[in-house]
Amino acid sequence: MDIDSIFEFVEPKNQMDETTLFANANERFYQKYKNISNLQEYKLNLDFIRHACNIVENLYDKTSHKTSKKTLVIEMLKNCLLKVKNVNYTEDELKIINQTIESLHSQGKIKKIRVSKRFLKGFINFFLKYLG
Numbered sequence: 001m002d003i004d005s006i007f008e009f010v011e012p013k014n015q016m017d018e019t020t021l022f023a024n025a026n027e028r029f030y031q032k033y034k035n036i037s038n039l040q041e042y043k044l045n046l047d048f049i050r051h052a053c054n055i056v057e058n059l060y061d062k063t064s065h066k067t068s069k070k071t072l073v074i075e076m077l078k079n080c081l082l083k084v085k086n087v088n089y090t091e092d093e094l095k096i097i098n099q100t101i102e103s104l105h106s107q108g109k110i111k112k113i114r115v116s117k118r119f120l121k122g123f124i125n126f127f128l129k130y131l132g
Contacts, residue, residue: 022072025059030080040087043077049100052076053110070101 029052033039042048052073060069074097081087089097104110 025055026076026079029076030083034084040085057110058113
């Protein structure tokens with residue numbers, strides 16, 4: 001057996017599972033935004049923050065993970081900016097992000113993807129991969 005096939009059967013549990021899931025999501029978020037030359041101008045952008053919120057909302061189940069979703073969103077945004085431009089948020093900017101996340105949540109702008117949509121997307125990807 002090679003190492004890749006072993007990883008399919010052995011899954012991390014509890015805190016390790018959460019850390020692994022967050023690291024993977026964090027890396028994919030970074031990959032999406034790494035080529036934007038003026039990313040520091042978007043660090044308080046509503047769409048940038050909402051995108052991170054929606055990723056975390058759809059990855060994490062509140063009952064099985066201990067860390068709050070808001071904390072994870074802020075960490076995702078901070079890590080992306082540090083990796084891309086070596087820029088960090090100030091305390092005032094973090095307060096603005098907290099308020100923005102609260103506002104997005106209260107307005108219903110952070111959406112959970114329906115199971116049917118996920119299933120359909122997986123079904124299409126399967127056929128494109130194996131038949132296309």
